Amino acid sequence: MLLFSVLVAAVAPGLALLTYFYLKDRYDYEPLHMILRVFLMGILIVLPVMIIQRGMMLWLGDNPYLESILISGGVEEFVKWFVIYHIIYNHTEFDEPYDGILYSVAVSLGFATVENVLYAIAGNASVSAMFLRALLPVSGHAMxxxxxxxxxxxxxxxxxxxxxxxxxxxxxxxxxxxxxxYDVIMNTMVNHWLWFIAPLMAGLWYGAVGKITRANNRSPFRFVKREEEVKL
Incomplete structure (x- = not known):
């Protein structure tokens, strides 16, 4: 029963954040099947990312800065970017600026959800630990x-x-x-990491809200919806 609760706590943040960003699309909701497909892509890239990261760790050795900058941040963001650019960027459903945010978030949260589940299984994590991970790594991937x-x-x-x-x-x-x-702070600061990570996450969230608004304001469907509202 405890394992089930932990697994639910591991999966819930990713789905909750995905729902939040989906509902932030103000003018032209994306097809749910497309969101789920992209979320699944994020799940599927976990294994190749882990293989690449393992190979780089064996090659570069145990260095927390290299691990944070190249092996973790570098590999993960490049693979996610590669998937979005080559599969979604030229897709017909990518028809307004906010779609870039939504599909990127879907890939990242698919990845983060699997990462969270693996952590829960391997680390015998508690529900409270999963709550902390929801606020930090899962939320970080979304940002x-x-x-x-x-x-x-x-x-x-x-x-x-x-x-x-x-x-x-x-x-x-x-x-x-x-x-x-983010990874440098989490991997190299033992005692005072919270003093650095809390303002970082707050700043990223503040910036994300502004980017969401600006992306929606550039939607080509914005004026169409206004005209429909005026007619009604």
């Missing part, structure tokens, strides 16, 4: 995804090729930077 998806959305709907490449670069580099910083 990095918001940044990735926001800039992918900007790149998708701009005609200037130079700016398009710049935004695509930011969609990879910025999530990598924040993920690496």
């Amino acid at each position: 990095f995804a918001v940044i990735m998806g926001y800039y992918m959305g900007k790149a998708k709907f701009i005609d200037d090729e130079k700016k398009k490449r710049w935004y695509l670069t930011l969609s990879l580099v910025l999530p990598f930077f924040w993920h690496a910083l």
